[in-house]
Amino acid sequence: MRCRLLAGLLGGALLLGGAVGCGIPENTGVQVDGPGPAAEVGSTSGSRGEPPSRSAAGTDAEQFVKNFLSAAAGEPDRSYQRVRQFIAPTDRDRLQVKQGSEVALAVVRLTEEPEIVYAPDRTEVTLRVQQVGQLRTDGTLAPPETSTTTYTFELRSQPGQEGRPDGGLYVANPPTALLLSVEALETYYRSRTIYFWNNDRTRLVPDQRYLPLAVPDERRVSEVVKWLTAGPSAWLRSGVRVLPDGTRLINNATRTDGRWEVDLEMPEDKARLGEFGTQLAWSLSDFDGPLDIKIRNQSQELIPDLEQRRRDIPVHKLTESPQRFCVYEGAVHPLAYAGEPTGPVPVDARANKNVVSAGLSRTDEQILAALVVTDADRHRLSVGTGTGTDPVTVFTRSAKSYATMGRPVWLRSTYRGQQPAGLVVADGSLHRFDAQAQLTPVPLGLTGVTAVAASLDGHRIAVIAGGTLYVAALSPDGAGVNFGQPRRLHTRLTNLSAVDWYGENTLVLAGAVGRPAVYEVSVDGARESPLEDKIGAQVTHLAAYPANAVGRLGAVMYEANGVAYRSGPFERIQPEQVQEVPPSNGERVGNPTAPFFLY
Known part of the structure; x- marks a missing residue:
């Protein structure tokens, strides 16, 4: 006989970072990007933030397993003892973590509903999991220390108390690690x-x-x-x-x-x-x-x-509200929506041709422009900088052409006292580029790179390589940029195709969960929730405006199957929203593509 836990145990955990919405703030003053007040989340009835005791589930095996995956939550110095209470007395020494040593909890994500098989003398439980990380006493979620994907243990009643609701259940032949589900991490901790x-x-x-x-x-x-x-x-x-x-x-x-x-x-x-x-x-x-x-x-x-x-002393200064742009008929154009700021394309018309994708950014006094342009069925990067409100007129193209090239992004960490620099994926490798369109390979030790995104602070990047999501730190050094060791993130999404930063500690990630989807994912991979999970084709382009402390709003735009969409809720970007299109005798043809934000 097989039972399954409630589907809610498998649902995507909502992120605890700053709340995000789907619009763009209407104000145009200086915006301060910060976390804002921490949300009070989780159950705090009874003893605040304490997980259920062993006997709380009675003889309900499904609830007991859920409680067992929460037992380690709370103050680290008591995690070991809380888990021991769930273990049959004869098996408690199987736990590898001993009292007095540093406690690290193995945070796991269930990949299937727990399988519970009843037998006359015992109940067998099988957990199929994805290892997410090790929650340490300093509050960090470090990379996982094991690749174990299956845990099997037994549930037994105390001898002589079989069938008594007040006697409860115990775990026999337990896992040697202190397990904590991602749902328990959400419920009993504040991010x-x-x-x-x-x-x-x-x-x-x-x-x-x-x-x-x-x-x-x-x-x-x-x-x-x-x-x-x-x-x-x-x-x-x-x-x-x-x-x-x-x-x-x-x-x-x-x-x-x-x-x-x-x-x-x-x-x-x-x-x-x-x-x-x-x-x-x-x-x-x-x-x-x-x-x-x-x-x-x-x-x-x-x-x-x-x-x-x-x-x-704000964390980040954003001098204006963001503007939406897209590529339409081979050129960058503004997108217009009621209540949102719009303005002319800050790129001279002579350079705004044969564009595939673009990355624009503002500094205190400059506009930085990077355009991916087609050149005889190949791709080159065209880079220019301008001052004030005038459009960028002088561009330099990369000396080398590439078969494929992703959306370029600028590094805000290089805006002060450094030469502007950015990142772009070309032919499966990550490159740094400068204002002279000089591309230099980045030695991250990753192959098969397909996407890159830079955080608002400019000192962290997210990279998709070999179908896997990574984050890495960076620091400008003179004319170059030094990169730290990439950290792999574990998420339920497969076939990853695009990524961007959605907040200070959150990413927006395109992949598939059975079918193409866009998810919000925490910077350590532990927390994820769907933003759009009914997409008909793989997402090939993704851009976000990260949530900030003034409006506490985030926005997303993406492209799938040659059609662009925007959040709020997700809806198709229509050709009528595209501005500065030369008048023609007929209706507009084609679709807006490669949407992005300028801020």
Whole structure:
């Protein structure tokens, strides 16, 4: 006899990052991109954020398995004991994690509903899973340490208590790892964003962590400070600067008369203290009021109001609202929608010909333009820069032509004090390009690259290579860019074809879950939810405007089977939305393609 768990256990987990919608903010002032207040999610009835006990499911095997995959959730120092309570006493020593050692939870995604087979003397459970990562005590989700895809164990009643609802069930022959389902990660943890300065201390770079809901409010500040002093996630380390050696929290943060106090062991450096204050203000984005940073109990940096510090020093400055563009009849054209800003194409008409795809970006004083153009059935990259509001008139084409070339993207990390640079996929390899259209292969160690996207901070990229999704950190170095070791992300989507950044710690990913789909995926691959899962053909082009703290809105456009769509909900982009099309005697022909945002 076979039973199946509720389908909800397999449903895509909703992302806990900043809320995203489907429109574009109408305001045109400076927009600050940040995480905003952290959402209160998960069940907090009873003891806040505590998973169900072993006996909570009674003799219901389906519910017991679900609870077992949640047992490790919560404060790390009690994870081992919580899981032990689910294990039959005679089998508890099978757990490889021993009390007192660093606890790492194996986060898994069920690829099928758990199979539960009943027999007279026992119940056998088979879990088929995808390994997602290792949740560590510092809140990071590290890469998985095993490739195990199947777990089999038994459910038994306590001897002498068979059939008694109050006796409950136990796990016999248990997995040796502490398992945590992605649903439990969503339910019992809060996703938080903390920030580290880039290597030249000009830009804050986000880093995702998980904080158990069971952690009381008064300890949240201390936990964030500990994360910052311990350093970034391993994959991000090459792109950011860590705090000075020896920096540590001396005592837990305290709050007196509405003011938080943080006492550190740290070299006394006014400039670094000021930077740390800004770093802390953004990492505590759901806190306001004063904060006093002390060094060995001596006040050194008083922030009168955390919210004001965030306004004074924004994470990202977006001087205007984004504009939508597309390629129509071989040229870049604006797209017009009611309530959204529109403007002329910032590219001179003489260069705006034979275009396949484009990437445009704004700096404080420049417009950066990269066009993929056709040349005798081959592709070249045409790059130009302009100042002010005038269109870009001078372009340089790449010396080499390519059989295939993807959408070019600009790296915002190179906008300050560096020569502008971007990335483009050409003939299955990733290349960096500069303002002179010089393409240089990027040594990421990945083959079969088909797509690349750059984050709003410009220090992180997402890459699809060999049908697999990766993220990597980067840091400008003189005239070049240094890239960190790519980290593989595990997602339920297959046949990956396109990717872009949808928020500070979220991606929008095109692939298939049975049929072509577009999903929102967290930057560590743990959380994913469908944005559009009824697409009739593979997505060949994808562009997003990332959510930001002013409008807290994100937007997506994609192309499939030569037809372009926009979110809000997803609908076809009509030729009538295309602007600056020369008048003709007949109706417009063809479809808008390769849509993208300028911001």
